[in-house]
Amino acid sequence: MSTDKQTVSHILDTLHNVNRFSARAMFGEYALYADGKVVGLICDDTLYVKIVPASQELEKICEKGSPYPGAKPHYVLSEEQLSSLSQLPQILFSIAKSLPEKKRKLKANK
Secondary structure (H helix, E strand, C coil): CCCCCHHHHHHHHHHHCCCCCCEECCCCCEEEEECCCEEEEEEEEEEECCCCCHHHHHHHCCCCCCCCCCCCCCEEEHHHHHHHHCHHHHHHHHHHCCCCCCCCCHHHHH
């Protein structure tokens, strides 16, 4: 089942920071970006957040699950948690800050 575009819009609206959050379509599902880095996935109309030390605050309040078969476990945020977890944007920014910078591909000389 693919994610509804309205779900993605709702999640982005809930995060309140249009300039720093975005989502990109990916095989019928979506990657959630904070400051240009993937911090989670939106699959089957559910938000999955990467499990990294910067997201440890979610450990006691979220279940864990895989966004798709074979994927690493992620924190699964319910609709209620998405709406009530006021510190979620800060957690997502912390995750982004903790991730390595993208490596730029060098063009081969021909």
